Amino acid sequence: xxxxxxxxxxxxxxxxxxxxxxxxxxxxxxxxxxxxxxxxxxxxxxxxxxxxxxxxxxxxxxxxxxxxxxxxxxxxxxxxxxxxxxxxxxxxxxxxxxxxxxxxxxxxxxxxxxxxxxxxxxxxxxxxxxxxxxxxxxxxxxxxxxxxxxxxxxxxxxxxxxxxxxxxxxxxxxxxxxxxxxxxxxxxxxxxxxxxxxxxxxxxxxxxxxxxxxxxxxxxxxxxxxxxxxxxxxxxxxxxxxxxxxxxxxxxxxxxxxxxxxxxxxxxxxxxxxxxxxxx
Amino acid sequence: xxxxxxxxxxxxxxxxxxxxxxxxxxxxxxxxxxxxxxxxxxxxxxxxxxxxxxxxxxxxxxxxxxxxxxxxxxxxxxxxxxxxxxxxxxxxxxxxxxxxxxxxxxxxxxxxxxxxxxxxxxxxxxxxxxxxxxxxxxxxxxxxxxxxxxxxxxxxxxxxxxxxxxxxxxxxxxxxxxxxxxxxxxxxxxxxxxxxxxxxxxxxxxxxxxxxxxxxxxxxxxxxxxxxxxxxxxxxxxxxxxxxxxxxxxxxxxxxxxxxxxxxxxxxxxxxxxxxxxxxxxxxxxxxxxxxxxxxxxxxxxxxxxxxxxxxx
Numbered sequence: 001x002x003x004x005x006x007x008x009x010x011x012x013x014x015x016x017x018x019x020x021x022x023x024x025x026x027x028x029x030x031x032x033x034x035x036x037x038x039x040x041x042x043x044x045x046x047x048x049x050x051x052x053x054x055x056x057x058x059x060x061x062x063x064x065x066x067x068x069x070x071x072x073x074x075x076x077x078x079x080x081x082x083x084x085x086x087x088x089x090x091x092x093x094x095x096x097x098x099x100x101x102x103x104x105x106x107x108x109x110x111x112x113x114x115x116x117x118x119x120x121x122x123x124x125x126x127x128x129x130x131x132x133x134x135x136x137x138x139x140x141x142x143x144x145x146x147x148x149x150x151x152x153x154x155x156x157x158x159x160x161x162x163x164x165x166x167x168x169x170x171x172x173x174x175x176x177x178x179x180x181x182x183x184x185x186x187x188x189x190x191x192x193x194x195x196x197x198x199x200x201x202x203x204x205x206x207x208x209x210x211x212x213x214x215x216x217x218x219x220x221x222x223x224x225x226x227x228x229x230x231x232x233x234x235x236x237x238x239x240x241x242x243x244x245x246x247x248x249x250x251x252x253x254x255x256x257x258x259x260x261x262x263x264x265x266x267x268x269x270x271x272x273x274x275x276x277x278x279x280x
Numbered sequence: 281x282x283x284x285x286x287x288x289x290x291x292x293x294x295x296x297x298x299x300x301x302x303x304x305x306x307x308x309x310x311x312x313x314x315x316x317x318x319x320x321x322x323x324x325x326x327x328x329x330x331x332x333x334x335x336x337x338x339x340x341x342x343x344x345x346x347x348x349x350x351x352x353x354x355x356x357x358x359x360x361x362x363x364x365x366x367x368x369x370x371x372x373x374x375x376x377x378x379x380x381x382x383x384x385x386x387x388x389x390x391x392x393x394x395x396x397x398x399x400x401x402x403x404x405x406x407x408x409x410x411x412x413x414x415x416x417x418x419x420x421x422x423x424x425x426x427x428x429x430x431x432x433x434x435x436x437x438x439x440x441x442x443x444x445x446x447x448x449x450x451x452x453x454x455x456x457x458x459x460x461x462x463x464x465x466x467x468x469x470x471x472x473x474x475x476x477x478x479x480x481x482x483x484x485x486x487x488x489x490x491x492x493x494x495x496x497x498x499x500x501x502x503x504x505x506x507x508x509x510x511x512x513x514x515x516x517x518x519x520x521x522x523x524x525x526x527x528x529x530x531x532x533x534x535x536x537x538x539x540x541x542x543x544x545x546x547x548x549x550x551x552x553x554x555x556x557x558x559x560x561x562x563x564x565x566x567x568x569x570x571x572x573x574x575x576x577x578x579x580x581x582x583x584x585x586x587x588x589x590x591x592x593x
Contacts, residue, residue, distance in 0.1 A: 008388055008389060149316035208405050233407075262402065273468065274470065
């Protein structure tokens, strides 16, 4: 009776409600697959089709062979962009996080506060000027325009700092210094091994966010032969007559890598989101 | 004396290492933010005062406040603002309430705990572009699953045309937003719930408060900072809503948000004005107006939320 919720064994009702929630979460994905494997008629039926068909490969082949959508290029580009951004975020954010957590330098408190404040600035609102800046640099229409703004993030710096503060003991850093280790040496041989779990979390979150980004890639890459996969899907869905079995076949393929990541790194992603929440 | 020379070189290295290297380590963030974050945001203000039409470079350089006065009388802008707020309310309110309920379910002692948590994150990792396309089919008028499911309950004679009027299209778009973010918010709430001291609940249970009362009287007030955080987060996100309204349109490239702008949001209108009508100056004015609106709303929201949940901040 007098127990806190987290100590009360869940009843049947709880499991039932959770199961319904999961069902709602899965259903759109399942239905994406249904349409991706169906023919045109399946979409024009009452009641609507709810069982997968057998035309997935046919639909997929159509998507990849379209002349003006560049879906294959889109997948490759998304992979390149997300990988580069993730690697860069991990490197620069862990460096900056280490500096803020363990090194002493003038103004570090104020500078960290500034980093946190930038979290509240919606970058998207400078999007027109960003386009002009990229134009001056000659980067519009290239992957550079998509990659560059994401190379290091305020969230990443903040997240790394929090983690390093707790996971790398000050005494360890001090004694390494006494032994004559340089800062970079300490970073390489002490900090990096200690923050592996945080790197995994930040890496997963960054990869997912970059892969799924749509508005800015649409603005800077649409109309080129080298879109990201998200822009390619929106190209599939434009025109007067949209063929949904194609669109969703493409969408499904572009979702698979993220489903794999959730399956493999689900525990880390959950922990990352929950830890980020408590600390902010 | 080779020894001292080597020492000074090492000294210098040491001094660099201790004094300057930290700045070098944090520099990438500040440089990148300056160039691709802060500068564009401020420069947007300058562009907003200019004529910047990609298809007509002959216009005079400065426009003064023309873009802003035009904004005040622009029906499209006010319509988009109205839509944005409508969709925002229909999405953020149920989203956060349902997230709270879901979090309190996840907060019980569960078997296979991790898998339930991972499960509710499925929508979070799904690309909005992909899920919007599914919902787009789901909400189609003639053969959509939504209408088929509603069939037994609705009037039955005429199927709902989800793209024909404001309310229905708003509901459809808000559904997509809710689907995406309920699980994510639930995890934020769950994290905060787990740090509530257990004896508070024991005391409440002795006083005879049931689970429902405990949720509203104890849990919610005690996780209030996170509630405020999610409200601010969903406000900023909601007012910038772009992908869902864009791709819900059967003719997505037009960026009109329905034949008569039924569900065109501000972010979408900015895209249309800037990159379809090629009037970047006017688009910049709109995004600056939106920036100010977000600031005001975020302020009001924070104040309101802290008032409603007990006035403790």
